[in-house]
Each structure stands twice: as structure tokens, then as C-alpha cells.
Amino acid sequence: MSLTLRATVPDRDLDVALEVADGETLALVGPNGAGKSSILSLIEGTLRPATGRITLDDGVLTAPGTWVPPHDRAVTTLTQDPVLFPHLTVAGNIMFALRSHGVPRREARAATSQWLTEIDLAELASRRPSQLSGGQAQRVAIARALAAGPRLLLLDEPMAALDIDVAPALREQLRRSLAERTAIIVSHDVLDTVTLADRVAVLEHGRILEQGPTQDVLARPQESFTARLAGLNLLTGIWDGRVVRLGSDRSADALAGCPVGPLESGSRVRAAVRPARVGVVEEGGAAPPGATLLRRVVTGLEPFGDLVRVRAGGIAADLTPHQLAHLPLRPGDTVALCVRAEDVSIYPAH
Amino acid sequence: MRTLPRWVLIPALLGGLLVLLPLVAMAARVQWDSFGALLTSESSLAALRLSLQTSATSTLACVILGVPMALLLARSDFPGLSLLRSLVLIPLVLPPVVGGIALLYTFGRQGLIGRHLEVLGVQIAFSTTAVVLAQTFVALPFLVISLEGALRTAGTRYEVAAASLGAKPSRVLSRVTLPLALPALLSGTVLSFARALGEFGATITFAGSLQGTTRTLPLEIYLQRESDPQAAIALSVVLMIVAVLIIAVARRRVPL
Numbered sequence: 208m209s210l211t212l213r214a215t216v217p218d219r220d221l222d223v224a225l226e227v228a229d230g231e232t233l234a235l236v237g238p239n240g241a242g243k244s245s246i247l248s249l250i251e252g253t254l255r256p257a258t259g260r261i262t263l264d265d266g267v268l269t270a271p272g273t274w275v276p277p278h279d280r281a282v283t284t285l286t287q288d289p290v291l292f293p294h295l296t297v298a299g300n301i302m303f304a305l306r307s308h309g310v311p312r313r314e315a316r317a318a319t320s321q322w323l324t325e326i327d328l329a330e331l332a333s334r335r336p337s338q339l340s341g342g343q344a345q346r347v348a349i350a351r352a353l354a355a356g357p358r359l360l361l362l363d364e365p366m367a368a369l370d371i372d373v374a375p376a377l378r379e380q381l382r383r384s385l386a387e388r389t390a391i392i393v394s395h396d397v398l399d400t401v402t403l404a405d406r407v408a409v410l411e412h413g414r415i416l417e418q419g420p421t422q423d424v425l426a427r428p429q430e431s432f433t434a435r436l437a438g439l440n441l442l443t444g445i446w447d448g449r450v451v452r453l454g455s456d457r458s459a460d461a462l463a464g465c466p467v468g469p470l471e472s473g474s475r476v477r478a479a480v481r482p483a484r485v486g487v488v489e490e491g492g493a494a495p496p497g498a499t500l501l502r503r504v505v506t507g508l509e510p511f512g513d514l515v516r517v518r519a520g521g522i523a524a525d526l527t528p529h530q531l532a533h534l535p536l537r538p539g540d541t542v543a544l545c546v547r548a549e550d551v552s553i554y555p556a557h
Numbered sequence: 558m559r560t561l562p563r564w565v566l567i568p569a570l571l572g573g574l575l576v577l578l579p580l581v582a583m584a585a586r587v588q589w590d591s592f593g594a595l596l597t598s599e600s601s602l603a604a605l606r607l608s609l610q611t612s613a614t615s616t617l618a619c620v621i622l623g624v625p626m627a628l629l630l631a632r633s634d635f636p637g638l639s640l641l642r643s644l645v646l647i648p649l650v651l652p653p654v655v656g657g658i659a660l661l662y663t664f665g666r667q668g669l670i671g672r673h674l675e676v677l678g679v680q681i682a683f684s685t686t687a688v689v690l691a692q693t694f695v696a697l698p699f700l701v702i703s704l705e706g707a708l709r710t711a712g713t714r715y716e717v718a719a720a721s722l723g724a725k726p727s728r729v730l731s732r733v734t735l736p737l738a739l740p741a742l743l744s745g746t747v748l749s750f751a752r753a754l755g756e757f758g759a760t761i762t763f764a765g766s767l768q769g770t771t772r773t774l775p776l777e778i779y780l781q782r783e784s785d786p787q788a789a790i791a792l793s794v795v796l797m798i799v800a801v802l803i804i805a806v807a808r809r810r811v812p813l
Contacts, residue, residue: 294737307728
């Protein structure tokens with residue numbers, strides 16, 4: 208069940224090409240309005256591209272002169288709104304998916320009770336959707352979507368509407384369900400991406416900026432959006448064979464770090480460092496051996512868990528309130544950020 | 558309530574009296590001892606029977622024709638749709654007599670279609686069929702408006718979800734769209750029936766007033782009002798009771 212998609216939608220400034228291999232889960236991430244939902248609409252058949260071609264296995268879904276209607280695509284979408292049919296019971300909702308594929312009534316009934324057992328909601332079989340909690344409703348929606356036997360499952364922010372305490376159980380259920388399935392998930396939550404996706408595609412302004420295995424993309428981001436998602440500071444410069452030059456002139460900062468793999472001297476590279484590993488040196492203080500000092504102007508401070516996140520010149524540093532108390536940090540102040548070489552990973556820029 | 562000026566109460570009360578007082582006045586004139594006999598006279602029974610038959614038939618016709626109309630108006634998108642939506646409402650605002658004339662020049666002997674039917678030996682005008690046609694003509698918009706409004710308000714999200722689960726369009730219609738719109742369909746049907754039952758102008762113009770064939774309850778009441786006012790009052794009370802029942806049913810479904 209592999210998907211290939213190549214499509215342009217000029218109305219929405221969308222121009223993308225992507226593939227999902229058999230059994231793989233792809234996460235689509237990107238800022239609001241990047242075109243993630245448009246891609247799902249193209250695949251489910253509720254949006255027609257101006258040009259392009261979408262195939263699932265060997266079958267063409269969308270191509271010039273070919274248009275498979277949504278109900279014939281074997282593509283099922285799960286959204287943050289479970290959209291359970293209010294006039295049917297929980298069991299009736301799951302039955303609906305099975306009966307829509309011609310499963311005889313008797314078999315559909317048996318399969319329905321199996322699904323209900325699987326999601327641990329057998330005792331709610333005769334409830335109406337209005338009598339379910341948000342988490343229960345979403346579990347029924349997942350069972351219903353899987354019961355439809357889709358070749359491709361689309362998940363559009365499936366956990367966005369759930370309480371924070373029911374999300375983990377649902378995420379675990381999704382992880383089990385998606386293990387062997389071909390699926391695309393759209394999510395703002397890095398946790399969903401890490402736990403559910405094999406690969407990540409980063410989308411911005413209707414274009415795919417980078418894609419690759421989840422671990423690689425999140426460990427070595429190329430784009431600022433991806434770096435924010437992964438919780439990393441991202442710096443770009445030139446590798447001079449020894450350090451990263453963060454500017455073009457001779458006085459530019461020289462950042463020491465650990466190259467990930469071989470780097471070509473004079474090539475553009477990216478450097479990633481976690482905000483928690485960025486320190487601050489008091490005025491007049493010297494850098495510890497092997498660390499780089501970066502002088503930046505403070506732009507803002509915000510609470511971050513039990514730390515305070517200091518933003519200065521595009522770099523975030525997470526400091527304890529205790530550290531902060533000794534430093535006169537106000538927006539506009541110049542601060543000396545301290546980064547140790549072993550905390551900086553350096554890799555080629557694409 | 559506190560934000561309204563007090564004087565609003567006076568015209569509002571007058572309006573309420575205008576609606577209710579005539580009903581009380583009529584009820585006060587009913588001679589209950591002869592009520593049963595008046596209702597069971599030959600002409601009354603014939604009119605009652607005919608009214609129920611024709612109204613039921615035209616209500617059925619409204620459902621058969623009106624449901625697909627409402628679906629198309631609510632769910633399709635084509636140029637001229639909003640114009641078409643307005644045109645469907647014409648029977649609602651057209652004086653029924655004018656509707657009757659229009660029907661006469663369509664299905665009458667010399668009518669657009671009627672003259673061809675005449676050749677085939679089919680006469681519609683001044684028959685029971687004409688009564689049903691006239692009632693369907695005036696009642697159809699009630700069903701279409703009621704259902705179309707509900708379909709629009711409900712939106713398409715359940716239908717999109719059903720298709721995403723693999724349900725074919727006819728299955729989506731029968732298992733999702735119509736069941737969800739059932740309350741509106743019921744209230745639309747009840748309103749259509751009420752309008753058909755009360756139809757007078759188009760019927761008398763297009764179908765005439767033949768006892769047992771085209772003389773429905775409203776026509777019978779109009780005829781009896783001179784010769785036998787008590788019979789007219791008794792029949793009116795029957796229609797009034799039906800009206801109250803209909804409001805009781807429909808009020809729970811739609812904000813009338």
C-alpha cells in the first residue's frame with residue numbers, strides 16, 4: 208500500500224511531491240496554513256489538484272482524466288472531531304463502516320463486537336455518541352476508521368481536541384494500530400511525531416522543505432520550524448575545517464562543535480544545540496576551555512517549565528531562576544552566551 | 558423584558574386578541590347537541606373523506622418530489638442556484654387563485670399540457686386529480702424550505718465522514734443524510750399536509766366544486782356558510798382541531 212503524490216493547487220499555493228512506503232507512517236509537520244490539510248484533502252478526494260497524479264499501490268486515484276470518488280479510494284480520514292453519527296449507537300457506527308463494504312450483517316455484527324473488545328469499550332456498545340467522553344468517542348472513531356479496512360489512513364490532528372490526561376492512552380492505541388499500516392499523520396505535537404511516525408516531511412508555504420527518517424530530521428534539522436519542533440537552537444555558518452564561522456567577516460563568531468560525519472572545508476553547515484546546554488557568563492567572565500562565547504542582545508524572557516527561557520539574537524538559553532538572579536538580563540542588554548563544543552553537533556546544510 | 562418600553566404591550570396584546578378572539582367567537586357558536594349530526598351529514602362526510610384522501614395523496618407527492626428538490630438545492634452548486642431557490646418559493650407568495658389560473662392554463666383542456674392529454678382522452682381539470690395537483694402546488698414549498706434549511710444547517714461533515722468510510726452515495730443518503738434530517742422532514746410533511754388540507758383558492762379555480770369529486774372541506778364550509786351556518790361552524794371546528802394538533806406536532810421540531 209504505497210502512496211505517491213505529485214500535485215499543484217495554485218489557489219492554495221501548493222506544489223508538493225511525496226511518497227509513503229508500504230507500512231510506513233509519515234508525519235506532515237509545518238506551521239498553520241502550510242498546506243498540510245490540503246494535502247490530506249487531495250488524497251482523500253475532496254480537493255482536485257490543478258495538475259498532478261496520486262497513486263495508491265498500482266491504482267491511480269487522481270490524474271488528468273481520472274478521478275476516483277472519495278468512497279472508492281479505500282482512504283479513511285480521522286480528524287480531531289470524531290464525527291460519530293449521532294443517530295447510531297457506538298456499535299451502529301462501527302457496523303456502518305463494515306456494512307459500507309458489503310460485509311453481511313451477521314459477520315459485521317461479530318466483527319463489531321471484536322472491535323469493541325479491542326478498544327475496551329464493549330460495555331458502551333449501545334450508547335449514543337452524545338453519552339461518550341471525548342476520549343471514548345475518539346477511540347470509537349479510530350475503531351470505526353480501522354473497521355473500514357482502509358489501504359491508507361489519514362490522521363488530521365487526531366489528538367488535538369483531547370484532554371491532556373486521556374491523550375497518552377489514545378496515543379498508545381494509535382501506535383499499536385499504525386504499526387503495520389500505511390498512514391499519514393498531521394500533528395503539531397512533537398510527541399506524536401516521535402512516537403507514531405517513521406518519517407517526517409516538513410511543509411511551509413505549500414512546499415516540502417525537508418523530509419527524512421524522524422530521528423535524522425529531528426536530530427539534525429535543516430529548517431528553523433523543524434528545529435523549534437525538535438526543541439533545538441539552529442545556527443548556520445561556514446565550516447573552515449576547525450570551527451563554524453557564523454558570519455562572513457574575520458571578526459565573526461567562531462563556534463566550536465562536534466562534526467557529525469565528514470565535512471567539507473568551506474561548505475555551508477548547520478549547528479544544533481539544545482537551549483538547556485546554553486549557559487550565560489557574567490560580564491567580564493571568560494569562557495571555560497573548549498567553549499565558545501557568543502555576545503548577543505537579549506530580546507525576551509519567558510517562563511519555561513521550572514526554568515526561564517532567555518532569547519538573545521535568535522538563540523534560546525534555558526536558565527534556572529537562581530542563575531538568572533545574578534545576571535542583569537533585560538531586553539536590550541548584551542549577554543555572553545556560552546556553548547561547550549561537546550554540546551554542539553555540526554552537519555552539512557542542504 | 559426590562560429593556561422593552563411598556564407601550565409595546567398594547568399593540569402586542571391587540572395582535573394576540575386578533576388571532577385568538579375569532580376562534581373563541583366561533584367556538585361559542587357551536588351547538589354541541591347537534592354537532593355529531595352535522596358532521597355526519599352526507600355532504601359533510603363526502604367533503605371530509607375527499608379532503609383526507611386528497612391531502613394525504615398530495616402530501617405523499619410533496620415528499621416524493623420535494624425531498625429530491627431540497628437535496629439538490631442544499632447540496633449542489635451550479636450557476637443560477639440561488640435564483641432557482643427563490644423560484645421554488647413562488648407558490649408560497651402567489652395568491653392561490655392565481656395559482657389555480659396558472660394550473661388551468663397548464664392542465665386545462667386548452668392548456669399547455671392539457672390539450673395533448675385531451676387527445677389521449679385524459680382530463681385533469683375539474684377532477685379529483687386536479688384537487689391533488691392544486692394542493693401539491695401550494696404545499697410543496699413548505700416541505701422544500703423546511704428540509705433544505707435543515708440540510709444546510711446540518712452541513713456535510715457527516716456525509717464526508719461516511720464517504721471516507723467507504724459508503725456509496727445512495728447509502729450515505731439513506732443511512733446518514735435522511736435519518737439526520739428526519740425531524741425536519743417530519744415537520745415539513747406535517748406543514749405540507751396542513752397547507753393541503755386548508756387549500757381553497759387554487760382548488761375552486763382549477764378543480765371546481767363538485768360534491769364527492771372536488772368539493773373539499775374548505776369549499777364545503779364556504780358553501781354551507783349561507784344555507785346551513787351551523788354545519789359550516791361544525792366543519793370549521795374540525796379543521797381548527799386539526800390545526801391545533803399540527804402546531805403541537807410541528808412546534809417541537811422547528812421554531813415556527
